Amino acid sequence: MRLKIPALLLLFFIFSNCTENKKQEFTLPSTITWSEHIAPVIFKNCSPCHRPGEAGPFTLLSYADVVKNINKIKFVTQTKFMPPWPADPNYVHFADERVLSENDIALIKKWAEDKMPRGDSLKEPAAPIFYSGSFFGKPDMVIKIQKPVQLKGNGTDAFLMIKYPFQIPEEKFVQYVEFVPDQRKLIHHVNGHLLSYDPNRKFNYFAGESSLADARDNFKDAYQKMGLTYTDDKKPELPSLLPNVVYYLPGYHPPVYNEDIGGFKLPKNGVFFFKNVHYGPSKEDCLDSSYLNVFFRKSPPKRPVFETQMGTFGISKIEPELIIPPNEIKTFHTQVTIQSDISILSVNPHMHLIGKKILAYALPPQGDTIKLVKINKWDFRWQYYYTYNNPVKIPKGSTIHVYGTYDNTAKNPFNPFHPPRQIDQGVGNESMQTTEEMFQFIFTYMPYKDGDEKISLRNNFD
Numbered sequence: 001m002r003l004k005i006p007a008l009l010l011l012f013f014i015f016s017n018c019t020e021n022k023k024q025e026f027t028l029p030s031t032i033t034w035s036e037h038i039a040p041v042i043f044k045n046c047s048p049c050h051r052p053g054e055a056g057p058f059t060l061l062s063y064a065d066v067v068k069n070i071n072k073i074k075f076v077t078q079t080k081f082m083p084p085w086p087a088d089p090n091y092v093h094f095a096d097e098r099v100l101s102e103n104d105i106a107l108i109k110k111w112a113e114d115k116m117p118r119g120d121s122l123k124e125p126a127a128p129i130f131y132s133g134s135f136f137g138k139p140d141m142v143i144k145i146q147k148p149v150q151l152k153g154n155g156t157d158a159f160l161m162i163k164y165p166f167q168i169p170e171e172k173f174v175q176y177v178e179f180v181p182d183q184r185k186l187i188h189h190v191n192g193h194l195l196s197y198d199p200n201r202k203f204n205y206f207a208g209e210s211s212l213a214d215a216r217d218n219f220k221d222a223y224q225k226m227g228l229t230y231t232d233d234k235k236p237e238l239p240s241l242l243p244n245v246v247y248y249l250p251g252y253h254p255p256v257y258n259e260d261i262g263g264f265k266l267p268k269n270g271v272f273f274f275k276n277v278h279y280g281p282s283k284e285d286c287l288d289s290s291y292l293n294v295f296f297r298k299s300p301p302k303r304p305v306f307e308t309q310m311g312t313f314g315i316s317k318i319e320p321e322l323i324i325p326p327n328e329i330k331t332f333h334t335q336v337t338i339q340s341d342i343s344i345l346s347v348n349p350h351m352h353l354i355g356k357k358i359l360a361y362a363l364p365p366q367g368d369t370i371k372l373v374k375i376n377k378w379d380f381r382w383q384y385y386y387t388y389n390n391p392v393k394i395p396k397g398s399t400i401h402v403y404g405t406y407d408n409t410a411k412n413p414f415n416p417f418h419p420p421r422q423i424d425q426g427v428g429n430e431s432m433q434t435t436e437e438m439f440q441f442i443f444t445y446m447p448y449k450d451g452d453e454k455i456s457l458r459n460n461f462d
């Protein structure tokens with residue numbers, strides 16, 4: 001056994017590639033200080049979430065904040081638990097990737113061991129200033145909930161329909177909408193549509209219930225109770241609907257593209273309507289006052305963005321059927337062939353608690369595999385829309401393959417059942433319990449145009 005280790009190490013050195021060599025190369029400065037080395041790393045990679053009103057459990061906005069939490073910080077950066085970025089950066093890089101370099105990780109470790117010198121206060125960068133109430137900055141319009149949603153502390157999932165009515169003096173164009181969760185720990189999934197009312201007809205959409213338990217099969221009554229239907233007796237009874245304009249999942253922020261991409265028209269009279277807001281189980285009664293931040297754009301949309309969903313509720317079948325027997329680790333597959341050239345902008349893999357790994361790529365009719373995303377350690381808490389640095393061209397005739405692996409053993413700390421029991425998709429309605437599973441791969445795209453590969457999708461929030 002003794003001889004084996006050096007032999008393995010030798011193999012490692014022979015086969016290690018450039019990036020691994022680079023890892024060994026950096027040299028740390030002899031004195032590492034907060035002002036010169038550490039503050040810039042923390043402010044860029046940690047403060048956006050670790051500040052009041054955002055997801056982080058404590059603030060990381062000052063020297064004192066960091067000193068206070070240094071042991072934890074050292075641990076979570078060494079283990080790469082923070083910043084949370086489940087996608088494998090060695091497979092694909094994304095536009096707003098938040099991954100510390102090996103150099104940054106080593107800097108933090110050594111600085112902690114050297115008792116955290118502060119350094120020259122003149123060189124200390126100012127703490128970033130954030131707009132409170134939004135991840136992005138001051139929104140052009142905030143739409144509050146009409147009445148807080150009452151959640152019961154009965155330990156079961158809740159599924160609700162919620163409306164956010166608004167009226168504006170003139171039509172606008174929207175670039176993106178940010179859903180800001182109030183009960184951050186409970187909200188699992190939000191998907192909102194835009195209802196636009198014809199000004200020549202009668203309506204009273206501010207009236208009625210502002211939220212209702214998900215109607216499942218009886219939507220007609222529910223829409224009436226929520227005041228969403230027109231109040232005259234002309235057809236159609238419901239206003240026109242633009243689907244999927246607002247999203248939220250744990251850890252999610254909307255992708256922000258430049259003015260050339262995406263956007264939609266906002267009518268004078270409208271409602272953002274959420275048909276199926278999923279709250280996880282709560283032990284205590286509580287109120288939720290989540291709200292919407294709307295960011296306008298100056299010009300009408302040039303290139304609308306579309307979205308497709310593979311797997312659960314999507315256009316492609318899961319094979320085999322998504323049933324994960326107890327004490328098994330099992331992999332599933334889904335695939336779709338693309339019928340015309342498209343440019344993919346972002347992808348969103350989705351699984352629930354016992355998801356373990358996900359891999360997606362496209363095989364074009366000719367040429368190399370197009371890598372889409374790889375997650376080696378799925379974490380229910382971080383379900384991003386991963387936006388590419390540049391649109392990814394998927395030529396006509398390519399097949400997108402997605403593989404998802406689930407771990408239904410007792411060893412999986414996220415397994416909701418002890419002992420493990422069979423987990424599947426439940427009874428086939430849209431209200432999926434957290435303890436059931438999903439296998440979904442969503443991608444946003446636009447029809448391909450020459451030069452798309454050169455468009456930068458990086459936003460200004462780096």
Ligand code: HEC
Nearest residue numbers: 045046049050055056057069072073076082083084098381
């Ligand atoms: C995308 C938002 C986000 C970013 C970016 C982020 N954090 Fe966190 N952090 C969180 C959330 C949310 C939690 C709570 C996680 C939980 O309890 O599951 C957390 C937890 C932690 C914890 C506590 C872990 C524990 O179990 O006690 C530490 C320490 C931490 N973060 C440090 C950092 C550092 C250092 C950075 C930057 C290098 C960072 N975080 C970047 C959101 C973030």
